[in-house]
Amino acid sequence: MGQVIAFWIFAVAIVGAALGVVLLKNVFRAAILLITCFLGVAGIFILLSADFLAAMQILIYVGAIAILVILAIMLTRELSIGSPSNKFKIPALIIAVLFGAGIILTVINTKWLINTNAPAPTTTSGLAVKLFSKDGFILPVEIIPTILLATILGAIVLIKDKKK
Amino acid sequence: MNNYIWLIFLVPFLSFLIVSLILRPMFRKQPKIAGYVTIAAVGTSFILSIITLCKLIAAPDHILKVSEINWMFIQNGINIHFGLMVNALTGIMLMVVTTVSLMVQIYSQGYMKDDAGYHRYYAWMSLFTTAMLGLVMANNLLLAFMFWEMVGLCSYLLIGFWFHKPSAANAAKKAFIVTRIGDFGFLAAIILLYTHTGTFDIATLQNMAISGALAGSVLTWAAIGIFAGAVGKSAQFPLHVWLPDAMEGPTPVSALIHAATMAAAGVFLVARTYPLFENSATALTTVGIVGGFTAIFAASIALVQNDIKRVLAYSTISQLGYMMLGLATGGVAVGIFHLLNHAFFKALLFLGAGSINHATGTFDMREMGGLRKAMPKTFATFLIGAASLAGLWPLSGFWSKDAILSNALDKQPILFVLVIITVFMTAFYMFRVIFLTFGGEYRGKEHHLHESSSVMTIPLFILAALAIGSGWVNLNGGFSVFFGAGTTHSVIEGLFGIFKEPLPWISLILACAGIFLAYAIYSKKWISATALGKTFAFPYKVLYNKYFVDELYEGIIVKKLLMGGLFAAARWFDTKVIDGGVNTFIIQKVIVKNFFAGLFAFDRKGVDGAVNGVAGTTLAAGKTVRKAQTGQLQFYGLVIGLGLIALIAGVFIFSKV
Amino acid sequence: MTIGLNNYLILSAILFSIGLYGALAKHNAIVILMSIEIMLSATNIAFVAFSRFITPSDLTGQVFALFAMAVAAAETAVGLAIIIAIYRNKETIDANKIDLMKW
Numbered sequence: 011m012g013q014v015i016a017f018w019i020f021a022v023a024i025v026g027a028a029l030g031v032v033l034l035k036n037v038f039r040a041a042i043l044l045i046t047c048f049l050g051v052a053g054i055f056i057l058l059s060a061d062f063l064a065a066m067q068i069l070i071y072v073g074a075i076a077i078l079v080i081l082a083i084m085l086t087r088e089l090s091i092g093s094p095s096n097k098f099k100i101p102a103l104i105i106a107v108l109f110g111a112g113i114i115l116t117v118i119n120t121k122w123l124i125n126t127n128a129p130a131p132t133t134t135s136g137l138a139v140k141l142f143s144k145d146g147f148i149l150p151v152e153i154i155p156t157i158l159l160a161t162i163l164g165a166i167v168l169i170k171d172k173k174k
Numbered sequence: 175m176n177n178y179i180w181l182i183f184l185v186p187f188l189s190f191l192i193v194s195l196i197l198r199p200m201f202r203k204q205p206k207i208a209g210y211v212t213i214a215a216v217g218t219s220f221i222l223s224i225i226t227l228c229k230l231i232a233a234p235d236h237i238l239k240v241s242e243i244n245w246m247f248i249q250n251g252i253n254i255h256f257g258l259m260v261n262a263l264t265g266i267m268l269m270v271v272t273t274v275s276l277m278v279q280i281y282s283q284g285y286m287k288d289d290a291g292y293h294r295y296y297a298w299m300s301l302f303t304t305a306m307l308g309l310v311m312a313n314n315l316l317l318a319f320m321f322w323e324m325v326g327l328c329s330y331l332l333i334g335f336w337f338h339k340p341s342a343a344n345a346a347k348k349a350f351i352v353t354r355i356g357d358f359g360f361l362a363a364i365i366l367l368y369t370h371t372g373t374f375d376i377a378t379l380q381n382m383a384i385s386g387a388l389a390g391s392v393l394t395w396a397a398i399g400i401f402a403g404a405v406g407k408s409a410q411f412p413l414h415v416w417l418p419d420a421m422e423g424p425t426p427v428s429a430l431i432h433a434a435t436m437a438a439a440g441v442f443l444v445a446r447t448y449p450l451f452e453n454s455a456t457a458l459t460t461v462g463i464v465g466g467f468t469a470i471f472a473a474s475i476a477l478v479q480n481d482i483k484r485v486l487a488y489s490t491i492s493q494l495g496y497m498m499l500g501l502a503t504g505g506v507a508v509g510i511f512h513l514l515n516h517a518f519f520k521a522l523l524f525l526g527a528g529s530i531n532h533a534t535g536t537f538d539m540r541e542m543g544g545l546r547k548a549m550p551k552t553f554a555t556f557l558i559g560a561a562s563l564a565g566l567w568p569l570s571g572f573w574s575k576d577a578i579l580s581n582a583l584d585k586q587p588i589l590f591v592l593v594i595i596t597v598f599m600t601a602f603y604m605f606r607v608i609f610l611t612f613g614g615e616y617r618g619k620e621h622h623l624h625e626s627s628s629v630m631t632i633p634l635f636i637l638a639a640l641a642i643g644s645g646w647v648n649l650n651g652g653f654s655v656f657f658g659a660g661t662t663h664s665v666i667e668g669l670f671g672i673f674k675e676p677l678p679w680i681s682l683i684l685a686c687a688g689i690f691l692a693y694a695i696y697s698k699k700w701i702s703a704t705a706l707g708k709t710f711a712f713p714y715k716v717l718y719n720k721y722f723v724d725e726l727y728e729g730i731i732v733k734k735l736l737m738g739g740l741f742a743a744a745r746w747f748d749t750k751v752i753d754g755g756v757n758t759f760i761i762q763k764v765i766v767k768n769f770f771a772g773l774f775a776f777d778r779k780g781v782d783g784a785v786n787g788v789a790g791t792t793l794a795a796g797k798t799v800r801k802a803q804t805g806q807l808q809f810y811g812l813v814i815g816l817g818l819i820a821l822i823a824g825v826f827i828f829s830k831v
Numbered sequence: 832m833t834i835g836l837n838n839y840l841i842l843s844a845i846l847f848s849i850g851l852y853g854a855l856a857k858h859n860a861i862v863i864l865m866s867i868e869i870m871l872s873a874t875n876i877a878f879v880a881f882s883r884f885i886t887p888s889d890l891t892g893q894v895f896a897l898f899a900m901a902v903a904a905a906e907t908a909v910g911l912a913i914i915i916a917i918y919r920n921k922e923t924i925d926a927n928k929i930d931l932m933k934w
Contacts, residue, residue, distance in 0.1 A: 017834045021842050028846055028869050032853030037862060044865050051872045058839070058883045060893050063900075067875075070900050075868060075907045082861050082911040086918045093859040096927050098808055102855035105815040110848030112822045117840040122885065124836060129887040137897070140890045147894050154901045161905035165912035805930030808863075811855050 017057055024050035037083050037093045045076045062134040179240050179258055182222045182268065183307035189215030190300035198293040205292035209283045212296040216276045216303055223268035230265040236656060237261045242313075259313035259376060262656050263445055266510055267310035270517045273640070274434040275303045277633035281525050282426040284630035285532065291335060295424070298335070302328035306435050310442060314374040315364045318443070322360065322403070325436050326353050332431060333423040345419040352416040356406015360443075363399025366392065380449040389453065397450045397457030400443060401464075408440025408494045410468045415724050417491055421483040421537075425528030428483060433490050433524050434517035441497045441513050445506045458502050459586075465498025466582070466589035471721070473599040477606075478717045481537050482527050485607055489563065490520055492596060496578055499589060504581030507657035512574035515644050519562040519571060522637035526556035529626040529634065530611060534618055541618035542611040548623035551631045553612050555638040560608050562641045564601035564685045567678070568669065570645030576678050577648075583677065597681050601688030609696035839880035846873035860914045860924040864907060871903045 027047035034040045048071040055064035130136055140146050193208045201207055230236050242257030258264075279299060286295055305324035312318035327350075334346030368374060370392050371382055382388040388396075404410070409417035420432050431437070444451060444461060451458045469492045476488035493516050501509030529552045530545060531537055546553040562569040565576070575597070582590040616623070625631070647653045649669055672678050694700045707714050716722070846869060853866025875896040882892025918924050 013834055014832060017838065021838075024842070025845055025849070028849040028853075031862070031865055031869060032849055032857065037859060040862060040865065044868065047869060048872065051876060054839070054842070054876055055879055057834075058879045060879045060883070060896070063875075063879060063893055063896055066897060066900060067872075070904050071868070071872070075904055078907060078911055079861060079865060079868075082914060085915055086861070086924050093857055093862045095856050096808065096858050098812055099856045101812055102808075102815075102852050105812060105819060105855065106848040106852035108819050109815065109822075109851060110844050112819065112826075113844035113847070114841055115826075116822075117837055117844065122836050124884050125887055127887045129883055133890055133893060136888075136890045137893055140894050141897075147898075150898055154898060157902060158905050161908050165908050168909070168912040168916045800934040803932065803934040805933030806927050807929070808855050808926055815851065815855065 013057060016053070020050045020053040020057070023047075024054070035092045035094060038080075040093055041076065041080050041083055044079065045072055048072045048076060059129045059131065059133055061132050062137050177241055178222060179226055179238070179260055179311070182219045182226070182272075183304050183311065185218045185222075186212075186215045186300045186307065187304040190297055190304060193293055193300060194297040198297070202293070206283070208293045208296040209279070212300045213276070213279045213283075215300060216272060216279050219268075219303065219307060220272040220276050223265075223272045226260065227265040227269055230260065230262060231656065235261075236265070236658070254316060254374060255314065256317050257313040258311040260311065262658070263442075263506060263510060264310055266514055266656075267442055268307065270438070270514055271303065271306050271310060271435050274517050274521045274637075275299075275306075275430055277521065277637055278426045278430040278525070281429075281528070281630050281633040282424075284627045285426050285528050286424060289424075295332075295335060298328055298331045299427075299430070302332065302431065302436075306439070309439060313376055315367065315376060315379070316374045318376070318446070319357075319361065319364060322407070322439065322443075323357065325439060326350060326357065326407070329353075329420070329431050329436055332427040333420045335423055335427065339422065342422040345416075345422040349416040349420050352413050353406040356403045356413050356440075359399040359402025359406075360404075361399075363396045363403070366399065367396045370396075376446060379447070383449040383453045386453070388450070393450060394454040394456045397447070397454045398460060400447055400450070401457060401461055404440030404443050404498075405464065406440070407443070408437050408498070409491045410440070410464050410495060410498060411471050412723070414468065414472065414491050415720075415727060418484050418487040418720070421481070421487050425483070425524055425531060428487070429521045429524035429528070432487065433520035437490055437494055438497070438513050438517060441494060441501065441509055444498065444501050445510055448501070448506050451501075461498050462502030462582075462586050462589055465495040465500075465502060466586065466592050467495070468492065469495030469499065470592045470596045470599070471495075473596045473603065475717055475720050476603045477599060478714055480539055482530065482539050482542075482607060482611065483524070483537050485539075485603055486520070486523055486527060489523075489600070489603065490516075492600065493520065493563070496575065496593065496596075499582055499586070499593060500574075500578040503585040503589075504577060505657075507654040508574075508577045508581055510657070511645075511648060511653055512578060514647075515562070515570040515574045515641070518637055518644050519559040519569075519641035522555060522559040522634060522641050523563065525630070525634055525637065526552050526559060529630055530556075532626050532630070533623050534620050536618065539607065539610040542616070543614040543618070544612070544616040545623065546612040548616075549625045551625055551634065555631075555634040556612070557608060558638045559641050560604040562645075564604050564689065565597060565681060566685060567672075567682060568645075569642055570640075572678075572682075573645035573648055576672065576681060579681055580675070580677050594681065594684065598684040598688045601685040602692050605689045605692035606696055609692055613697045836880055836884040839884075840877060843873045843877040843880070846870075846876070858925045858927060860917075860926050860929075861911070863926060864910050864914070867910075868903065868907065871899060875899055 024047055027043045027050060030043040031040045031047065034043065048067060051071075052064040052067040055061070055067055141151055142148060189211050192211055197208050197211065226238065229238060238260040240258040240260055242255045279296075282295065282299070286292055289295065302325065305321050305328055309318055309321035309325060312321055330346045330350040333349050334343050336342045337346075364374065367379060367388075371379060371388060373379065379388065383393060406413045417432055417437065421428055423431075451461060472488040472491035472495065476485045476492065479485045479488065493512070497509045497512050497516070500512050527537065529549065530542065533545070533549055533552075534542055536542070558569070562571040565571045579590065579593060579597070582593055695703050695706065719725070850866045850868075850870035850873060853869065854863050857863055857866065878892040878896040878899070880892075882890055882896075886892070914924055917929060921929065923929070
């Protein structure tokens with residue numbers, strides 16, 4: 011029962027916040043609502059007993075990405091045009107709705123092979139085994155930092171002041 | 175193997191690359207290096223040519239084998255090998271080209287001394303030498319055509335060397351376009367031969383012509399096509415109009431290209447493919463008729479020209495006609511023998527003219543005179559060259575001309591009459607030049623007449639020695655034997671025995687008569703030149719205007735363009751008034767055009783419309799489709815989304831999973 | 832009612848559509864980036880939901896979601912760097928005004 015209530019609360023919060031992000035005119039408020047959306051998603055993860063993931067969601071998305079977004083908003087504030095909708099409003103709406111409807115229809119009409127076993131209460135240790143053990147995803151774990159390194163270098167190069 | 179022969183034309187090509195890619199950009203301030211590099215390269219080719227010739231003389235059948243390059247090989251299709259054909263003809267041509275080229279390069283050091291385009295000049299000269307040497311050594315028609323075109327290109331570049339002069343630029347254009355008309359015939363002949371025989375290889379084609387595998391109308395048309403190319407390059411009538419205008423180029427260029435080598439390329443081509451002509455009587459007769467006619471035609475024009483280089487140009491055209499006639503009546507040895515001698519004395523004459531220009535600043539003979547005192551070396555060598563050209567015994571010109579005359583008498587008596595008259599004319603116009611430029615007193619405005627520097631006179635001396643002696647290679651019949659026909663006899667027999675026939679006496683007497691007439695008119699002034707001009711006013715006018723051939727060509731071409739296009743009637747009328755002599759031609763064209771107006775319209779609207787329509791449609795389609803590239807990211811995203819939805823819908827509709 | 836897989840998946844689909852709309856229909860480039868983040872979160876939810884309901888013992892879905900998060904972070908960083916660089920050059924972050932690749 012508690013799960014049901016929690017799910018609906020989080021679901022409404024997420025969808026509402028996302029709608030706010032895309033519909034609000036004020037960019038700063040949109041950024042704050044983005045944080046709200048991410049927090050909601052973290053809650054959903056906890057409901058799905060992915061607790062490590064929830065923590066990561068808050069750390070990475072809220073703690074880094076959202077802060078970065080706010081930083082960028084600050085840096086481009088002088089000529090801030092706010093966040094109006096452009097001329098593709100209607101076509102984008104149609105496409106988004108059609109796409110969503112398509113996915114939902116697919117989801118409803120598929121017979122999922124649901125496994126009724128209960129999941130582990132905390133999945134951190136399971137994740138650790140999955141990631142770092144011999145038959146696990148150790149290679150991607152090594153590659154991701156390389157991607158991050160490339161990203162850092164790329165961002166530095168892009169941001170470097172060429173006048174020097 | 176004799177693969178060093180490849181170097182003969184590769185070394186000048188290397189010098190071309192060095193001069194144009196290294197020396198011109200990096201050593202711009204020391205232009206003389208370009209000259210040294212070119213002279214070194216051509217000198218190397220010269221030495222290699224001598225070695226080749228010696229080896230050829232010793233080799234059996236006078237053929238050397240050189241390894242080939244497999245250029246294009248398509249299974250069951252085209253199989254083209256590029257290689258070198260080194261036989262007697264090649265050996266002689268190599269000597270001609272490298273010797274004259276070397277002399278001209280050395281001479282150019284002095285003539286082009288302070289010219290701003292020094293590098294460019296030597297680069298083009300190296301490239302030309304490469305092309306000419308490649309042409310004489312090519313063993314298949316395709317390679318020969320390549321070098322043929324390259325030679326034409328270098329001729330264009332060098333005639334228009336002083337391109338900022340409109341007359342030079344136009345002359346270069348004219349040369350290229352007129353020779354192109356001939357080259358079209360050559361290419362058509364190559365393709366015709368290929369479709370009938372499946373090979374480009376010259377030796378194979380020769381064998382097929384000899385054995386009769388290639389005969390009849392195919393052979394005749396092919397031979398005529400090849401001869402068309404030769405007509406263009408060797409400036410025979412009716413494609414002779416470019417050569418006099420080509421005198422706009424620097425004089426060493428005229429000496430090398432338009433006297434000794436490129437102009438002789440046509441003669442060389444006919445000699446190279448001679449078995450094809452031998453086995454087609456029609457083609458051979460055509461060659462002879464065109465050659466004989468051109469000889470007298472050009473000589474008559476040369477009688478009255480005032481520009482020394484024009485006289486020499488028409489003389490070249492006339493002598494090339496001799497060579498063609500020699501090929502037609504006497505075979506390869508006779509024609510090539512005259513080519514050999516002509517190359518040396520004509521190059522000598524041109525270089526001498528250049529030397530005169532250096533001193534007097536002009537080429538107009540009316541402003542010259544009395545130069546024998548100021549320029550003794552030039553005078554002596556020029557005199558030797560002129561005497562050789564006139565055919566005085568025992569200089570080189572006598573031997574080759576005599577051979578041509580005797581063969582013409584045997585085979586083509588009508589043409590013989592034309593050429594024997596030309597002997598008289600040749601002597602006359604050459605010595606007219608001598609008396610006008612070197613005799614009498616100086617009529618010009620130049621204050622300080624001086625002999626040219628030794629870098630210019632030493633080539634003159636060397637060429638003079640060759641002009642005297644190059645005819646002696648056939649004194650014992652050795653030259654003909656080298657080409658595979660004839661017998662040897664002793665040198666004395668050759669030198670003096672020639673006078674047992676009446677023909678040499680006749681030609682010598684005519685030559686001396688010509689010289690005497692020139693002496694009478696221009697030196698002693700017993701007959702006044704101007705009085706002659708007035709008495710024979712009409713012939714003089716016709717000759718002076720080169721039989722109005724240029725005017726005729728421009729009339730036809732201009733008329734064709736006018737009639738074929740949508741020009742205004744006023745311009746049509748204007749052209750009608752200008753060309754008095756071509757009026758009937760115009761009227762004919764108008765009537766004919768009215769009858770064929772429908773065909774014309776079809777071509778313009780239907781065919782051109784279709785072609786333009788295709789292009790227009792493509793452009794319009796491009797303009798429309800281009801609109802999709804808006805550059806806006808979100809537009810692209812929308813389209814992606816649209817496509818995605820279409821895919822999903824498609825999956826839904828077409829696969830009931 | 833119980834919360835089943837379908838619920839989570841429908842939530843993910845709605846979130847994705849909202850993010851898609853935002854990415855296609857806003858001027859401000861930073862808002863476009865935020866919409867992309869929403870889309871990525873939606874997919875993360877879907878992955879974890881699949882992992883929980885279809886293979887509860889096998890946590891591959893969660894691993895994937897983890898990696899997706901890392902890559903999303905990297906991509907956001909670079910994207911914002913690009914936006915700032917463009918802002919320096921063109922004084923605007925309006926996605927419709929940046930059309931240098933126009934025909």
